Amino acid sequence: GIGTCLLFAMFCVFTSTLHFITVTQDNLGLSLKYLNLFYGVTVVQIFVFSVMVILSCDKVEKKAEEFIKTCIYIQASTGDENALALANLAKDLRPKFSAAGFFDINQRILPTFFSNLSTYLIIILQFKFSSL
Template structure:
């Protein structure tokens, strides 16, 4: 649909170039651009949401193991040993998932950076055209494209934020459940170690080591775009 809007708004451009090859390349470029960004967004979100599901399963298993120990009123040594073994296993799996997050950052850092940079540049270009009053015939279709890119960016930022939150939830679970065990209990000590580890090495998504990908980045992008728009307005008012 966006492609047809492009072709309609750029009718003068296409008519000024009678070469059919130019028209084909123009259509191909627009199509490939839309397909590329859509594919990248789907790929990134599938990976991020898969990690989120792993954290959810791990947290559920964590609560289930501890509740079994709490429900056992006599707290035999066998139960304690079994619980400690399960907690250490969960701690290992938590580190493993965090390692997957780091590998995801290495693999998908540059696509997320390019997407967010493209979003900001596209927004500034359109706003500059509105302020200057140039290329107004392309504003409608460019705005449609920008709207799609913004949706992609917001979706990725929120997915990463929700996944990070789910990974940090184990800290709250440790502090909530430790009160159910005696002070000198080895299980309580192990819970504190898990909480400290998760607190010092929380899962987070980073774009090329420059900034964290979460809901806060959306406000930062809005603030940056607003700053540049003000500069554009002031510059044009001087001219």
């Protein structure tokens, strides 16, 4: 499903970014510099796509919550039992997105993702500069 694809995309962004940082060197030939530029652009594209998907999943979850609250408000103001039944049905069918069941896909995953990525980038850069 979509969760497995999202998990794979996030893994690809994470590893591609780390690989791009560690492989890029100043003494590359011109053709390899263009290849690295293309690789960097591809990493950015995958990253932007992943962020768009994460934000879309979060928006769907928030709209579902808003729909449930609207149904409850309609039931409270009009006394319509169909609105309450619809709210209960929406609660049962509430959309939740997860990365293959490992973690939920919503806005709260972005700071964790950035934090982990920056931590590993710092470690890689320290290893790279200590070997000079």
